[in-house]
Amino acid sequence: xxxxxxxxxxxxxxxxxxxxxxxxxxxxxxxxxxxxxxxxxxxxxxxxxxxxxxxxxxxxxxxxxxxxxxxxxxxxxxxxxxxxxxxxxxxxxxxxxxxxxxxxxxxxxxxxxxxxxxxxxxxxxxxxxxxxxxxxxxxxxxxxxxxxxxxxxxxxxxxxxxxxxxxxxxxxxxxxxxxxxxxxxxxxxxxxxxxxxxxxxxxxxxxxxxxxxxxxxxxxxxxxxxxxxxxxxxxxxxxxxxxxxxxxxxxxxxxxxxxxxxxxxxxxxxxxxxxxxxxxxxxxxxxxxxxxxxxxxxxxxxxxxxxxxxxxxxxxxxxxxxxxxxxxxxxxxxxxxxxxxxxxxxxxxxxxxxxxxxxxxxxxxxxxxxxxxxxxxxxxxxxxxxxxxxxxxxxxxxxxxxxxxxxxxxxxxxxxxxxxxxxxxxxxxxxxxxxxxxxxxxxxxxxxxxxxxxxxxxxxxxxxxxxxxxxxxxxxxxxxxxxxxxxxxxxxxxxxxxxxxxxxxxxxxxxxxxxxxxxxxxxxxxxxxxxxxxxxxxxxxxxxxxxxxxxxxxxxxxxxxxxxxxxxxxxxxxxxxxxxxxxxxxxxxxxxxxxxxxxxxxxxxxxxxxxxxxxxxxxxxxxxxxxxxxxxxxxxxxxxxxxxxxxxxxxxxxxxxxxxxxxxxxxxxxxxxxxxxxxxxxxxxxxxxxxxxxxxxxxxxxxxxxxxxxxxxxxxxxxxxxxxxxxxxxxxxxxxxxxxxxxxxxxxxxxxxxxxxxxxxxxxxxxxxxxxx
RNA sequence: GGGCUUGUGGUCUAGUGGUAUGACGUUUCCCUCACACGGAAAAGGUCGCCGGUUCGAUUCCGGCCAAGCCCACCA
Numbered sequence: 001x002x003x004x005x006x007x008x009x010x011x012x013x014x015x016x017x018x019x020x021x022x023x024x025x026x027x028x029x030x031x032x033x034x035x036x037x038x039x040x041x042x043x044x045x046x047x048x049x050x051x052x053x054x055x056x057x058x059x060x061x062x063x064x065x066x067x068x069x070x071x072x073x074x075x076x077x078x079x080x081x082x083x084x085x086x087x088x089x090x091x092x093x094x095x096x097x098x099x100x101x102x103x104x105x106x107x108x109x110x111x112x113x114x115x116x117x118x119x120x121x122x123x124x125x126x127x128x129x130x131x132x133x134x135x136x137x138x139x140x141x142x143x144x145x146x147x148x149x150x151x152x153x154x155x156x157x158x159x160x161x162x163x164x165x166x167x168x169x170x171x172x173x174x175x176x177x178x179x180x181x182x183x184x185x186x187x188x189x190x191x192x193x194x195x196x197x198x199x200x201x202x203x204x205x206x207x208x209x210x211x212x213x214x215x216x217x218x219x220x221x222x223x224x225x226x227x228x229x230x231x232x233x234x235x236x237x238x239x240x241x242x243x244x245x246x247x248x249x250x251x252x253x254x255x256x257x258x259x260x261x262x263x264x265x266x267x268x269x270x271x272x273x274x275x276x277x278x279x280x281x282x283x284x285x286x287x288x289x290x291x292x293x294x295x296x297x298x299x300x301x302x303x304x305x306x307x308x309x310x311x312x313x314x315x316x317x318x319x320x321x322x323x324x325x326x327x328x329x330x331x332x333x334x335x336x337x338x339x340x341x342x343x344x345x346x347x348x349x350x351x352x353x354x355x356x357x358x359x360x361x362x363x364x365x366x367x368x369x370x371x372x373x374x375x376x377x378x379x380x381x382x383x384x385x386x387x388x389x390x391x392x393x394x395x396x397x398x399x400x401x402x403x404x405x406x407x408x409x410x411x412x413x414x415x416x417x418x419x420x421x422x423x424x425x426x427x428x429x430x431x432x433x434x435x436x437x438x439x440x441x442x443x444x445x446x447x448x449x450x451x452x453x454x455x456x457x458x459x460x461x462x463x464x465x466x467x468x469x470x471x472x473x474x475x476x477x478x479x480x481x482x483x484x485x486x487x488x489x490x491x492x493x494x495x496x497x498x499x500x501x502x503x504x505x506x507x508x509x510x511x512x513x514x515x516x517x518x519x520x521x522x523x524x525x526x527x528x529x530x531x532x533x534x535x536x537x538x539x540x541x542x543x544x545x546x547x548x549x550x551x552x553x554x555x556x557x558x559x560x561x562x563x564x565x566x567x568x569x570x571x572x573x574x575x576x577x578x579x580x581x582x583x584x585x586x587x588x589x590x591x592x593x594x595x596x597x598x599x600x601x602x603x604x605x606x607x608x609x610x611x612x613x614x615x616x617x618x619x620x621x622x623x624x625x626x627x628x629x630x631x632x633x634x635x636x637x638x639x640x641x642x643x644x645x646x647x648x649x650x651x652x653x654x655x656x657x658x659x660x661x662x663x664x665x666x667x668x669x670x671x672x673x674x675x676x677x678x679x680x681x682x683x684x685x686x687x688x689x690x691x692x693x694x695x696x697x698x699x700x701x702x703x704x705x706x707x708x709x710x711x712x713x714x715x716x717x718x719x720x721x722x723x724x725x726x727x728x729x730x731x732x733x734x735x736x737x738x739x740x741x742x743x744x745x746x747x748x749x750x751x752x753x754x755x756x757x758x759x760x761x762x763x764x765x766x767x768x769x770x771x772x773x
Numbered sequence: 774g775g776g777c778u779u780g781u782g783g784u785c786u787a788g789u790g791g792u793a794u795g796a797c798g799u800u801u802c803c804c805u806c807a808c809a810c811g812g813a814a815a816a817g818g819u820c821g822c823c824g825g826u827u828c829g830a831u832u833c834c835g836g837c838c839a840a841g842c843c844c845a846c847c848a
Binding site: 002004006009010011190197213214215216217259260261262265266269270271272273276277278279280282338339341382385386389390392393492493495496523525527529530531560561562563565566567568569571573574576577579580581582583584586587588589590591592593594632636639640644647648651655659727730731733734735737739740741742 | 774775776777778779784785786787795796797798802803805806807808810811812813814840841842843844845846847848
């Protein structure tokens with residue numbers, strides 16, 4: 001009885017923890033910038049530590065790690081940085097909830113501090129999951145809220161400012177009058193609320209007849225700029241191009257036809273006011289109407305509302321309704337349920353208030369960007385379409401300023417007296433809201449300045465991640481060698497933001513594509529195919545799964561589930577299925593570990609040559625998959641080979657020979673295993689490294705991917721016949737109620753298989769095999 | 774409502790101008806000295822629906838339906 005060198009009877013997640021300790025000790029993934037090898041840089045998506053790192057996210061990062069491992073095993077020096085995105089809204093919301101405070105009721109300094117602390121805790125958890133998932137980052141770590149990162153964001157802004165690509169313009173913004181703050185789209189909730197739909201009489205200027213318009217926002221009459229009806233609505237055909245007189249205010253507005261008006265709602269006529277809802281905002285832009293601002297930042301009516309000036313919106317609405325009633329201008333009132341956008345904090349309806357914001361020009365760059373996009377290779381190729389479609393739908397420049405606290409500050413000071421704008425020199429991190437200005441005295445003679453309080457949109461930060469990775473402003477030589485970045489891996493849901501903005505920014509700054517390759521993966525979704533989200537309550541956390549099945553099982557599952565670019569559904573049974581394969585693989589290796597590796601004998605047996613020919617097929621498939629960075633291909637090829645051919649057919653055929661010490665068999669078993677370990681290493685780094693170290697005394701991660709083997713391809717033609725013969729023997733024995741190892745006197749086999757005669761006889765314990773044509 | 778993507782045995786998936794790949798699950802039998810986290814055998818699909826091109830379509834074209842994602846969201 002032979003003893004296996006691999007002692008553990010089965011594969012288990014505990015072994016992975018031991019491997020993690022070894023990797024840490026050996027620092028095997030450190031990036032050596034003095035290397036003579038070709039450098040491969042990965043612009044890792046800096047994840048946001050918001051506490052909701054679900055299993056789809058950890059699978060996503062595991063797959064990015066597979067890219068790093070593949071490229072290392074192709075001989076590149078890989079820079080695989082660990083970045084953490086920390087700017088933006090989610091942490092502010094999280095901090096407000098956690099400490100039961102409100103953004104604007106706490107000193108800015110204090111609030112920022114609390115956010116930072118909250119992020120530190122969340123980040124720790126996230127990094128633990130990453131490590132446990134086998135993600136082997138290089139010794140390169142950054143945070144987007146570090147001064148060293150933020151100063152680069154600010155430097156790029158100053159650069160773009162100098163190029164004249166930034167301007168300030170007014171636009172409507174979501175505003176909560178109760179919280180007294182602008183709020184992001186992501187902070188808006190919707191609620192079915194009861195509201196009054198009032199039917200108002202307007203006079204037609206040209207004909208002096210009455211028409212009736214239904215509205216839920218009569219207080220916005222003063223801001224009415226246009227009235228529309230649906231082009232298919234024959235009732236109002238005559239009105240097109242005519243004018244209406246707005247009650248109370250006596251303004252004259254044009255009547256137009258527009259698809260947006262629904263004939264069945266109200267009277268079919270819609271008044272377009274600045275701004276009652278999102279569609280008003282859209283229509284004002286589309287119809288190029290001049291907005292009239294009826295509501296100010298305090299949520300009060302402005303001068304244009306006349307006698308309602310200073311009233312709160314609700315109050316003004318009640319008042320104007322009763323006034324209109326007295327004037328006999330209200331035909332009727334209805335109570336309707338109305339899906340109203342409300343602020344998530346105060347639960348009050350939001351308003352649209354006009355605010356000045358900074359814009360980065362993008363429209364004029366779209367044509368050149370399309371050419372840039374053509375120079376980039378997309379994996380999978382279809383994913384390019386997401387980007388092209390998005391670029392074709394862009395109609396306005398990018399608003400980059402936000403009224404937020406936890407973000408990179410816009411580095412601007414203004415002269416208090418003449419409002420002159422001052423930008424500092426690039427290269428430092430500036431916080432204008434609490435720091436002194438970069439100059440002593442303005443041209444106008446004033447020495448009083450005020451610092452900008454706004455911050456940048458988070459995408460303005462994260463869209464330069466590739467510059468930071470490549471060493472911009474930190475290491476000129478490295479930057480020269482590594483920019484453009486080799487690859488951008490990311491999820492398809494942020495193509496229109498992160499990918500697009502990065503390409504735009506890199507082009508504006510360097511006239512170059514930001515990357516050579518873009519790799520777009522699908523989403524990890526729940527069992528029903530829905531996106532995992534907190535509000536749906538369908539989030540699957542990775543930690544329990546990692547504890548139960550381990551990182552390799554999770555990784556193997558994630559790439560076995562779907563090809564690159566498709567969404568993959570979480571299903572515990574399938575993770576268990578991946579785990580079962582690892583056990584199978586472990587046992588194959590454990591069996592082979594019974595035999596001491598040996599040199600290739602001069603004469604090889606036919607069965608051994610045959611399996612090497614089949615192994616070569618697997619290598620070719622895997623290499624194709626690795627070249628395309630589609631890991632589902634190698635995963636399936638390896639699994640299919642090991643489980644359906646190598647273990648049940650080949651091992652069974654040569655088992656007894658191996659036990660007898662036949663060099664050809666033992667050599668081949670090890671030859672196959674060693675290659676399989678290298679082929680499988682990028683996908684399952686734990687189990688392969690463990691076995692490789694046990695059997696071959698070194699780390700598989702320092703090895704290269706195997707190349708093709710010189711072997712006669714003809715041999716694979718035997719495969720089908722071998723499999724069929726084995727199957728028919730098993731079936732025969734089963735039908736006769738025989739044990740599989742029971743002796744059989746004779747059996748018929750196809751003539752071609754005579755070259756495998758001895759192995760087949762031993763395998764099935766057949767006394768006499770008759771080879772027939 | 775707009776854009777995009779997808780639609781293959783119970784579930785998930787590969788692929789192709791000539792009726793289909795693999796996995797999981799299911800059923801039955803088997804502890805055979807690497808493995809019961811296993812082995813063997815078997816059942817199961819008119820490749821979303823309708824029409825067109827073709828000798829022939831699951832694969833090409835058009836329409837419809839359904840799902841998912843992103844965007845816009847009811848005056």
